[in-house]
Amino acid sequence: MNEFVVALGWFGLFAPVALGAIGSAWGCALGGSAAIGAMLDSEGGYGRFIGVSLMPSSQVIYGIVIMFSLQQTTVDAANGAALFGIGVLSGFTMLFTGIRQGEVLASAIHASKAKPEIFGISLAPAAVLEGFSVFALVFALVLAGSIPS
Numbered sequence: 628m629n630e631f632v633v634a635l636g637w638f639g640l641f642a643p644v645a646l647g648a649i650g651s652a653w654g655c656a657l658g659g660s661a662a663i664g665a666m667l668d669s670e671g672g673y674g675r676f677i678g679v680s681l682m683p684s685s686q687v688i689y690g691i692v693i694m695f696s697l698q699q700t701t702v703d704a705a706n707g708a709a710l711f712g713i714g715v716l717s718g719f720t721m722l723f724t725g726i727r728q729g730e731v732l733a734s735a736i737h738a739s740k741a742k743p744e745i746f747g748i749s750l751a752p753a754a755v756l757e758g759f760s761v762f763a764l765v766f767a768l769v770l771a772g773s774i775p776s
Contacts, residue, residue: 629704636707639714640697643767646718647690650725654683657729661736668740675746676736682753683732686725689764693717696771709774713767720763728756 658680665676697714700706735749 632704632707633702634707636702636710639707639711640702641694642711642714642718643690643693643697643721644687644718645690646715647687647721647725650722651684651687652725654686654725654727654729654732655681657726658683658732658736661733665736665740672743672746679732679736679750679753680729682757683725683728685757686721686728686760689760690718690721693764693767693771696768697774699771700774700776706774706776709770713770713774717763717767721760724756724760724763728753731756 659677662673662676662680666673669676693714697710700710702710731753732750735746735753738749739746
């Protein structure tokens with residue numbers, strides 16, 4: 628049983644990076660596809676489309692920070708469940724916020740093709756999703772600090 632808990636701990640240690648990378652890649656692909664499509668329909672402003680399509684890439688960075696924070700403790704049977712819980716739950720947060728942020732950005736890019744003046748305000752929902760990722764990052768860092776070493 629102890630070996631299983633230790634294996635879960637190792638899984639939880641690296642889950643934020645893996646799941647954050649999947650969410651970032653998926654979200655950037657969604658936003659990037661919309662940006663490429665917008666370039667066909669627009670006469671200019673290509674840089675802003677490409678720039679915002681990269682916004683979901685922050686989730687993998689947050690996952691790396693969480694992983695390094697979790698690595699401050701040894702992985703054993705006493706703390707394996709904590710590492711698993713913090714890592715997997717924060718990783719899934721990064722996964723889902725990255726994907727949904729890409730969808731929101733794709734919508735913002737599509738909308739701003741027709742009305743370029745709404746480009747800035749259309750990014751507000753993506754910023755809210757970024758905030759959720761930051762909340763998960765902060766909570767994971769606080770909880771990681773409370774794991775006995």
